[in-house]
Amino acid sequence: MIDSCLRIATLAENTVRQAIRSRLLYTLLFFGLVMIATSVAVSSLSYVESERIVQDVGFAAIRIFGVGIAIFVGVGLIHDEIERRTLYTLLSKPVSRMEFIAGKYLGLLFTVWIQLAILSLAFVLVSLAVGAPVTASLFAALGLIGAELMVVVAIATFFSSFTTPMLASLMSVGIFVAGRLSRDILQLGQGSGDTGTAAAAEALYRVLPDLEAFDLTVQAVHGLPIADADVLLPLAYGIAYSAVLVMAAAWVFERRDLR
Amino acid sequence: MADAIVKVEAIVKDFRPGLGIRAKRVLHGISFEVREGEIFGFVGPNGAGKTTTLKILMGLVRPTSGKASVLGCPVRESAFRRHVGFLPENPYFYDFLTAREILDFYAKLSGVRGAARKTRVSSLLEWVGLEGAADERLRGFSKGMLQRVGIAQALVHDPKVIFLDEPMSGLDPIGRVAIRDLILGLRAEGKTVFMNTHILSDVETTCDRVAIIAGGRIRYEGRTRAFLDGAERLSDVVLARLDAVCTARLEQRYEALVTGIGDRAELRVREKDVSAVLAEALRAGAEVISVTPYRVSLEETFLAAVASSGTGEAS
Ligand SMILES: Nc1ncnc2c1ncn2[C@@H]1O[C@H](COP(=O)(O)OP(=O)(O)O)[C@@H](O)[C@H]1O
Ligand SMILES: [Mg+2]
Numbered sequence: 001m002i003d004s005c006l007r008i009a010t011l012a013e014n015t016v017r018q019a020i021r022s023r024l025l026y027t028l029l030f031f032g033l034v035m036i037a038t039s040v041a042v043s044s045l046s047y048v049e050s051e052r053i054v055q056d057v058g059f060a061a062i063r064i065f066g067v068g069i070a071i072f073v074g075v076g077l078i079h080d081e082i083e084r085r086t087l088y089t090l091l092s093k094p095v096s097r098m099e100f101i102a103g104k105y106l107g108l109l110f111t112v113w114i115q116l117a118i119l120s121l122a123f124v125l126v127s128l129a130v131g132a133p134v135t136a137s138l139f140a141a142l143g144l145i146g147a148e149l150m151v152v153v154a155i156a157t158f159f160s161s162f163t164t165p166m167l168a169s170l171m172s173v174g175i176f177v178a179g180r181l182s183r184d185i186l187q188l189g190q191g192s193g194d195t196g197t198a199a200a201a202e203a204l205y206r207v208l209p210d211l212e213a214f215d216l217t218v219q220a221v222h223g224l225p226i227a228d229a230d231v232l233l234p235l236a237y238g239i240a241y242s243a244v245l246v247m248a249a250a251w252v253f254e255r256r257d258l259r
Numbered sequence: 260m261a262d263a264i265v266k267v268e269a270i271v272k273d274f275r276p277g278l279g280i281r282a283k284r285v286l287h288g289i290s291f292e293v294r295e296g297e298i299f300g301f302v303g304p305n306g307a308g309k310t311t312t313l314k315i316l317m318g319l320v321r322p323t324s325g326k327a328s329v330l331g332c333p334v335r336e337s338a339f340r341r342h343v344g345f346l347p348e349n350p351y352f353y354d355f356l357t358a359r360e361i362l363d364f365y366a367k368l369s370g371v372r373g374a375a376r377k378t379r380v381s382s383l384l385e386w387v388g389l390e391g392a393a394d395e396r397l398r399g400f401s402k403g404m405l406q407r408v409g410i411a412q413a414l415v416h417d418p419k420v421i422f423l424d425e426p427m428s429g430l431d432p433i434g435r436v437a438i439r440d441l442i443l444g445l446r447a448e449g450k451t452v453f454m455n456t457h458i459l460s461d462v463e464t465t466c467d468r469v470a471i472i473a474g475g476r477i478r479y480e481g482r483t484r485a486f487l488d489g490a491e492r493l494s495d496v497v498l499a500r501l502d503a504v505c506t507a508r509l510e511q512r513y514e515a516l517v518t519g520i521g522d523r524a525e526l527r528v529r530e531k532d533v534s535a536v537l538a539e540a541l542r543a544g545a546e547v548i549s550v551t552p553y554r555v556s557l558e559e560t561f562l563a564a565v566a567s568s569g570t571g572e573a574s
Contacts, residue, residue, distance in 0.1 A: 003370055010367045014353070021355060084351050089412060092317050092345030092422075093368040096337040258319040259274075 007095055008103045015077060015107020025073050029115055032065030036122045040130055051132030052221050058123040059141070059217045065119065066149050067176060070112045074156035075168040077104055078253075087258060098250040105157045105246050112149050116142075133223055140231050141220035147238040148214035152176055154242035154249075155209070161249040162256065179211035209241055264420055264451045265293035265316065270325035272311055272475075285311050288325065289477050291470040293420075298442065298452040300466030300483065302459075308475045309455040310348055313424050316453075317345055329420065341370060344413030348424040348455075350405060354398040358389050358408055361397060362415055369416035383411040387441065403434035410441055421445060423454045427461050439465055492530040497548040498540050499523055505543035509536055527553060 019025060039057035043050035078101075081087040090100065120142045127134050155175050159168035178185075182205050189201020213234040219226050270289050273282035286308045293299040301309050314320040315327055318334045332339035352361050362380045371379055384393045387407040392400070397408065406426065413421050426442065427435045442465055445452050456462060462469055462483060469486055471479040479486055501524045509515045509526060513536055516527040528536050530552065537547060 006370075007368055010364065014364060017355070018353065085347060085349075086351060086353060088314075088317070088319060088347040089345065089350065089352070089365065089409075090368070091319060091337075092340060092343065092347075092413075093365060093416075094337050094340040094370065095368055255321075257321060259314065 003094075004096075004099055007099050008106065011090075011095070011100060011103025012107035012110060015104050016111050018077060018080070019073055019108060019111040022073050022076075025069055025111070025115070028065050028069045028072070029118065032061050032115075032119050033122050035061035035065070036119065036126055040126060043130065051127070051130055054130050055123075055127060055132055055138075055221045056217070058126065059145075059221070062116065062119045062123060062142070062145055063148075066112060066116050066145060067152050069115050070108070070149050070152040071156045071169055071172045071176070073111070074108045074153055075160045075165040075172065077108060078157070078160045079165050079168075082258060091258070097254045098247075101157065101161060101246060101250040101253055105153060105242075105249075108157065109150060109153045112153055113146055116146055116149060135220070135223055137216070137220045137223060137226045140226050141216035144214045144216055144231060144234055147235050148211055150238050150242050151179075151209050151211065151214075151245075154245035158245045158249040158252075161253040175208065176211070179209040182208040182210050183212050210237070213237060262295055263292040264295050264330060265299075265453060266326075266328045267291050267312070267316070268326045270312070270315060270327055271323045272308075272315065272320070273323045285475050286315075286322075287475045289472065289475070291477055291480050293451060293453055294468070295451055296446070296449055297467040298446050298454060298465050300462045300469040301453065301455045301472065302457065302462055302466075302469050303472035304457055307457075307472045309457075309472060310424055312472070313345075313422055313453075313455055316422065317343075341416060342419045344416070344418040344421040346406075346409040346413045346421070346423045346426055349429070350409035352397050352405070352408060352412075355396060357394050357396055358384060358400075358411075359393045361408065362411055365412045366415045371416050379415065379417075383414060386444075387411045388437065403430050403437070406430060406434070406438060407441075410438070414445075418450070420451045420453065423452065425455055425457070427456065428458065435461075493527055493553040494530050494533050495549075495551045495553045496526045496528060496533060496536055496540075497523065497550075498526065499546040499548055501540060501545040502543060505540065505545065509539065523548070 036058050039054045039061070042057060043053040046053055081090070087100075091097065123142075124134055124138075127138075152172070156168065156172045159171045163171070185201050185208070186205040189198045189205075192198060192201075216226055216230065218224070219230075268290050270286050271284070272286040273284050275282050289308070289312065291301075301312065303309055311320060315322050316329060316334055318337070318340075321335070327334045330339050330342055353364075356364065359380060362383060363376060366376045366380060381390075381393075384390050387410055389404065389407055389411070392404065397405065400408065410423075410426070413423070423442070427438050430438060439461065442452055442454065446467075454461075454466065466483045468481065469479070469483050470477055471486065499522055506517060506524060509528075510517050513526075513528050513532045515536065518525045518527075526536065533550060537550070541547065
């Protein structure tokens with residue numbers, strides 16, 4: 001058990017070293033920072049609520065580029081190990097495929113969280129500069145983006161365990177978008193008046209990640225109080241959803257011929 | 260009889276290339292055993308199924324049917340790999356790491372802990388002759404150096420059995436001798452070595468026992484000597500001023516393979532026919548330039564065997 005954790009940690013550390021060599025990572029991070037910085041310029045065009053615009057744009061930037069990094073950097077990591085055959089030597093050591101997938105997942109997640117921290121820092125600095133309120137709600141909302149990214153990284157890991165980076169990124173983006181809309185899907189189904197449609201919509205809602213649960217932007221920007229449950233429930237949901245996806249990825253990967 | 264360290268029983272492997280409706284059978288029910296303390300050569304022409312077999316033993320590929328075990332454990336498990344080292348064909352490693360870092364990484368994964376890891380890595384680097392380049396990134400390494408890194412990573416946890424896929428191909432002569440000496444050194448330490456190769460001279464200099472595979476079927480399993488003595492030996496005879504009539508006669512009578520005519524003719528003939536061929540050529544007024552024993556590559560022996568017996572099939 002301890003051995004297994006040490007191996008996963010070793011693999012995760014190596015994954016971080018691989019991921020932070022990605023040019024794409026820095027490109028996305030750079031544009032994320034640019035978007036946060038330009039939010040100041042955009043808000044100065046408006047006379048009312050300019051601080052809110054800064055924060056709305058900031059949250060959007062963090063979410064878009066965080067998700068972009070998770071997906072587009074993530075989908076290549078497993079594929080590279082197969083393509084370059086570095087996986088052969090890895091798996092000839094006492095490393096199980098489950099440990100390999102777990103190490104990849106955690107390494108990628110850690111990398112993505114570092115980017116989130118950098119983007120968040122820039123966001124807080126810009127907020128302070130324009131005099132927008134920096135509240136506890138704001139940090140709670142940023143923390144939940146971290147939880148959302150946990151799910152997105154799991155989605156990217158799942159798809160890249162069995163398909164090419166190209167397809168894996170398409171599918172991951174698809175699931176991310178569907179996950180943002182999953183509540184609307186549920187409502188559409190219920191509003192259709194047809195029981196079959198409603199049941200199908202509900203089933204879809206259960207399978208897709210409910211990513212809106214992680215979005216506290218409105219509360220944070222408007223300085224509304226956030227209840228503990230609004231943070232803890234999504235957090236628990238994110239951990240459970242990711243764990244299931246990572247195990248599914250390992251299950252699929254276990255059955256693959258590596259050649 | 261010593262215990263079987265590796266046991267392969269009736270392994271069949273079908274690949275489904277592309278979208279894969281039609282299966283392509285790559286291994287047709289192969290069986291063999293590797294015994295403790297020997298250097299075992301798994302020998303066959305390119306495409307015979309050697310790498311596929313090794314991938315099955317390493318748990319990278321699943322057999323369609325049949326059983327394989329290493330050290331008594333089914334190959335799908337991962338725990339017994341603590342006692343197994345593997346050098347893949349044309350190994351590749353994270354090139355942003357240095358030789359020392361990559362060995363440290365593999366040692367960690369293999370459960371080598373604490374201070375022991377550092378000394379183990381250093382002594383291995385020295386053993387494979389990379390102490391001078393230990394702290395350089397692998398990006399700048401030659402093929403021979405990467406092969407040494409590959410051997411070092413296979414040994415980092417002091418395994419009992421080492422699997423090597425074509426350890427000497429693609430290396431220059433000096434590199435080959437170096438790797439060969441490393442492999443012989445392993446046997447001296449009491450390790451069991453499983454080695455894939457398609458080069459007969461490597462088998463001759465290193466392997467105690469061999470299994471010969473062609474077209475996904477085992478054609479021979481037994482002591483190396485017994486196999487090599489059965490193989491036909493050839494020589495290259497180079498002659499000058501050999502006239503066309505005589506050339507044609509030698510070609511006919513001794514089934515000589517002739518390349519070049521007139522001033523410089525090269526004849527490949529059976530070793531036992533060499534003196535007869537020379538006598539005849541000298542009588543015809545030719546001049547002998549050289550006679551060299553020719554090492555038949557396994558590939559050629561097999562192509563010949565497969566073509567003549569008609570039992571072989573395209574893999
Ligand atoms: N992933 C694969 N998909 C389809 N065919 C394969 C695959 N890998 C190997 N083969 C085929 O299996 C046969 C044996 O290959 P291999 O085991 O690599 O031979 P060797 O190592 O003896 O040169 C070859 O005909 C090769 O084309
Ligand atoms: Mg091969």
